[in-house]
Amino acid sequence: MIRVLFFxxxxxxxxxxxxxxxxxxxxxxxxxxxxxxxxKKVSSKLVDDKILFTVVYCKEDHESALFVKxxxxxxxxxxxxxxxxxxDLVEFSQLSKETGASALYVLYGSxxxxxxxxxxxxxxxxxxxxxxxxxxKYGLLFAAVIEKTTTLYLNKEYKNIKSIELADFxxxxxxxxxKSAF
Amino acid sequence: MxxxxxxxxxxxxxxxxxLQAEDISSSxxxxxxxxxxxxxxxxxxxxxxxxxISVFETKELEKLGVSNLKEALMLVPGVxxxxxxxxxxxxxxxxxxxxxxxxxxxxxxxxxxxDLFFDAYTQYLFMPIEMIKxxxxxxxxxxxxxGINAYAGSINVVTYAExxxxxxxxxxxxxxxxxxxxxxxxxxxxxxxxxLKAHIDMxxxxxxxxxxxxxxxxxxxxxxxxxxGLSRSGEVPxxxxxxxxxxxxxxxxLSFKGRIQQHKQxxxxxxxxxxxxxxxxxxxxxxxxxxxxxxxxxxxHIDIKAGIKYDxxxxxxxxxxxxxxxxxxxxxxxAYGEHYAKQRTLYxxxxxxxxxxxxxxxxxxxxxxxxKTIAMTSKLxxxxxxxxxxxxxxxxxxxxxxxxxRNIYTFWVEDEYDVxxxxxxxxGVNYERTSYKDAGLEPRVSLVYRRDFKNIFKxxxxxxxxxxxxxxxxxxxxxxRVGTTSLQPERVTSYELAYIRNFSNSVYLQSNVFYxxxxxxxxxxATDPLYKNTAKTDIYGVEFEYKGHISSKxxxxxxxxxxxxxxxLEGNNTNYNLPxxxxxxxxxxxxxxxxxxxxxxxxLKYVGSKKRMSMDPRSDLKAYMxxxxxxxxxxxxxxxxxxxxxKNIFNADVRYPSPQNTYIDDFKQEGRTFLVTFKKSF
Numbered sequence: 001m002i003r004v005l006f007f008x009x010x011x012x013x014x015x016x017x018x019x020x021x022x023x024x025x026x027x028x029x030x031x032x033x034x035x036x037x038x039x040k041k042v043s044s045k046l047v048d049d050k051i052l053f054t055v056v057y058c059k060e061d062h063e064s065a066l067f068v069k070x071x072x073x074x075x076x077x078x079x080x081x082x083x084x085x086x087x088d089l090v091e092f093s094q095l096s097k098e099t100g101a102s103a104l105y106v107l108y109g110s111x112x113x114x115x116x117x118x119x120x121x122x123x124x125x126x127x128x129x130x131x132x133x134x135x136x137k138y139g140l141l142f143a144a145v146i147e148k149t150t151t152l153y154l155n156k157e158y159k160n161i162k163s164i165e166l167a168d169f170x171x172x173x174x175x176x177x178x179k180s181a182f
Numbered sequence: 183m184x185x186x187x188x189x190x191x192x193x194x195x196x197x198x199x200x201l202q203a204e205d206i207s208s209s210x211x212x213x214x215x216x217x218x219x220x221x222x223x224x225x226x227x228x229x230x231x232x233x234x235i236s237v238f239e240t241k242e243l244e245k246l247g248v249s250n251l252k253e254a255l256m257l258v259p260g261v262x263x264x265x266x267x268x269x270x271x272x273x274x275x276x277x278x279x280x281x282x283x284x285x286x287x288x289x290x291x292x293x294x295x296x297d298l299f300f301d302a303y304t305q306y307l308f309m310p311i312e313m314i315k316x317x318x319x320x321x322x323x324x325x326x327x328x329g330i331n332a333y334a335g336s337i338n339v340v341t342y343a344e345x346x347x348x349x350x351x352x353x354x355x356x357x358x359x360x361x362x363x364x365x366x367x368x369x370x371x372x373x374x375x376x377x378l379k380a381h382i383d384m385x386x387x388x389x390x391x392x393x394x395x396x397x398x399x400x401x402x403x404x405x406x407x408x409x410x411g412l413s414r415s416g417e418v419p420x421x422x423x424x425x426x427x428x429x430x431x432x433x434x435x436l437s438f439k440g441r442i443q444q445h446k447q448x449x450x451x452x453x454x455x456x457x458x459x460x461x462x463x464x465x466x467x468x469x470x471x472x473x474x475x476x477x478x479x480x481x482x483h484i485d486i487k488a489g490i491k492y493d494x495x496x497x498x499x500x501x502x503x504x505x506x507x508x509x510x511x512x513x514x515x516x517a518y519g520e521h522y523a524k525q526r527t528l529y530x531x532x533x534x535x536x537x538x539x540x541x542x543x544x545x546x547x548x549x550x551x552x553x554k555t556i557a558m559t560s561k562l563x564x565x566x567x568x569x570x571x572x573x574x575x576x577x578x579x580x581x582x583x584x585x586x587x588r589n590i591y592t593f594w595v596e597d598e599y600d601v602x603x604x605x606x607x608x609x610g611v612n613y614e615r616t617s618y619k620d621a622g623l624e625p626r627v628s629l630v631y632r633r634d635f636k637n638i639f640k641x642x643x644x645x646x647x648x649x650x651x652x653x654x655x656x657x658x659x660x661x662x663r664v665g666t667t668s669l670q671p672e673r674v675t676s677y678e679l680a681y682i683r684n685f686s687n688s689v690y691l692q693s694n695v696f697y698x699x700x701x702x703x704x705x706x707x708a709t710d711p712l713y714k715n716t717a718k719t720d721i722y723g724v725e726f727e728y729k730g731h732i733s734s735k736x737x738x739x740x741x742x743x744x745x746x747x748x749x750x751l752e753g754n755n756t757n758y759n760l761p762x763x764x765x766x767x768x769x770x771x772x773x774x775x776x777x778x779x780x781x782x783x784x785x786l787k788y789v790g791s792k793k794r795m796s797m798d799p800r801s802d803l804k805a806y807m808x809x810x811x812x813x814x815x816x817x818x819x820x821x822x823x824x825x826x827x828x829k830n831i832f833n834a835d836v837r838y839p840s841p842q843n844t845y846i847d848d849f850k851q852e853g854r855t856f857l858v859t860f861k862k863s864f
Contacts, residue, residue: 017689017730017731017732017733017734017735017736017738018686018687018689018731018734019688019731019734019737020688021226021687021688023217023220023221023224023226024687026217026348026349027214027217030213030217031213031214031217034206034209034210034213037206038206038207058734060734060735080206081205081206108734131687132686132687133635133687134686145635145687146217146218146221146226146227147227147230147632147635148227148230148606148630148632149214149218149221149227150214150217150218167207170207170210173211181634
């Protein structure tokens, strides 16, 4: 029986599909732009004096990326804090160091796509947010997850990043998570 | 001087930054709280709840061609369906007493809608899926609604009246056409004017279903040995016609919820198990209106509700065939009957929740219910002469106690204690008194251990009961059912362990084992129609539920239940096989989205064979497997959806078990059917 269970778990893990949860997309779209502003060094990351929130996605997830864009534009018509905000959609294949971004919001993607997005965020010294908590293991920084309550996870690697300085109260509210947790 | 101004400006600058950060932080946490509330109310965080719960979003079910609540419930792990000679259908949770209704509770937007007569909710099982936003099913005792402690399971139907800020649903109109000349039309409309939120849903549906069945119960002596030769086979009238109207309003803390469910159906297998006529019918109307007031005072949340419910059993049918012989009186043109019993329930409940302690959320409250029969008539063909004309026997030979009444007082207290970040404990107790036999104290404890995001463990111990239904207590002068008020409530003690593995945000496997100790189970039989607390039942089993994907364009859902157990009769130590219960249940569906417009869905259901009661010489009821498929087309430009489905493609022989000495070949269900749905969103 235990063998069957173990095998079943492996089988389920090997299935690789995904879907977007409407509530989680909304929650992250509401929360992430505010976290960008809670970076004490945000003013150095503005693009044309705006926060440029760049959503990175796979081609087939265009609809979900568009939903995020519309949600953020609608919610933050007057900006976040004192900063105006605009949202750009960029496919993984088009993402490069030259892509303008004050922060990256990374939807589902292949392992290489996620690693690439995390690396570019590092090079651009901007915060990277993930839809999928698991993708923090590839170097993305932040993920909000709906558990019993909404929980913010922050990659432990943050402690080694000097270009992002998050507000103290935010750091007190997040759960730090290490690659080994996955 | 310059430096002083410089310092002042600098300090002002940092003060502004810090104020701005404070604003952002408070707005961030307020957003998070709002999503917590939505997640808790929509059961998005179901895996963290102290129950074994499954949640079905109807948007997904619509793609599968699922037509109504009953079809949706057939997908729930551990749930099978049973029916009786009235065709009062009821979902059976984990094999718990398939002969009893009321072991599960149905709530529509938080209002319990089980009727008093049967304690069933068959009139709601055909509620069109398009009127429903979400179905939340708890298996095992308990419910999500304060003070409502279901026995084997509870179903909360959430309509589109649920409306969170920023989560508005579209209005829509629906038309359906299907087999047995099934027709349905309905709409859902929401209004939002300043602080007033209103919602209305309305539908009408009917079909003309008849299914060849028989021989009827007369062949087994249900109306005495003299009438065995009058037994017939034929088409059983399983048609139905109903309209539903739901209205809800919310203004600041005040709320109103009301529903009219006018349900009429064919007399099915006959009150006395004699094949009825085509248009013989039973009406099972259900109406309710509930007023509520909710207020938050700092850490105290107060919720007060008061409501009134009406339900009725209203039958007009030919009860026995031509030349029926009842105690030597011959009914040349058959025996007819009209039975009517109307019930009213008044209730008032209050609950208080205090969240002022850091780690404790304490809830306490009460529900007071007054249940009463307010009208009853009993008419039959002349029992003295056999003349077909109806005679009013309301006072002389009533089928029901016209003074039936019961008061129920329920009190409860519970504490949700967050021991630490990983462990939360819910413990509490219900106490109930009634005008008849009391359930008394019923404690429950559940523990949720969140090892991490991926691994969640639950342990649940709970007690519950089911009060006898009206028909079990108050029916009389009847060949098939005789009630008594001396019945004890049916009782259950439940032990459950669950493990949930979240593979990712959208992929999970929920597994659980359960052990249910049932006592005082209420049964009657065709040969002894008096209801009695006759059995003790032990049921154990395991359930697996998986939801995930094979690609990014599909959804795969599957569940499997194994259950087993036995029962003992009062005063007899022999352990018998669990009767009328499938030991293996498998349900699953797969939806593939070719693009954002077209999808194809398939549903597979397997229900294992069922053993009979120990005295029943019939062979096991055969297992069956059905396969449904549906093609869905969504036109985003014009906002309409078209769905065509074929159910039970291979025309499997689906039968629900009949009791011994009734319809010997069981209650046959429909074979292959089709359905076309057109939905327009506004």
